[in-house]
Amino acid sequence: MSADGNERRRRVLLGLSVAVGLALFVIGVRFIVVPQSAARLFGLAGGAASFELHYVIGLRDLWLALTVIGLAVFREWRGLALWLGLGAAVCVGDGAIAASSSARxxxxxxxxxxGVLCALLAVACWREARRPSA
Structure with missing residues (x-):
């Protein structure tokens, strides 16, 4: 593949990785600002009287979002592959929790x-990490 093709592929991976981070950032902000609505959209049933756990989830999402954005900006392909691969497993787990909670x-x-998106991006980032630098 040409140098232009390699750079284009890297820009696409970078953009998609940053988009994942931005989406997670928005989810985190929602859990902090409107916790009940965020929990319902997440797929959790019933309302808790207090929202401390929602705030914890929101802060965790903000931290993870900024981590993946940082890895993408610095083009740390192996780090992105690890983050996205583990993220794929977490997404599947979250789906199972949503299924057992609200079944929506x-x-x-x-x-x-x-989870599928994270897995595909993890493979692409891993492949990018293994390519010789141009």
Missing amino acids: AAPIAFHLAS
Whole structure:
């Protein structure tokens, strides 16, 4: 592949990785600002009286979002592959939690699709890490 093709591929991977981070960042902000609505959209049933756990989830999502954005900006392909690969497993787990909590199809599908996206991006980033630098 030409140098232009390699750079284009890297830009696409970079853009998709940053997009994953931005999506997670928005989810984190929602859990902090409107926790009940975020939990419902996530696929969790019933409302808790207090939202401390939601705030913890929101802060975790912000931290993870900034981590993946940082890895992408610095083009740390192996780090991105690891983050996205583990993220794929977490997404599947979140889908299982949503299924056992509310069993609503949309949140379950969102989590499973997110898991597939993360897995595909993890493989692409791993392949990029193994390519010789041009």
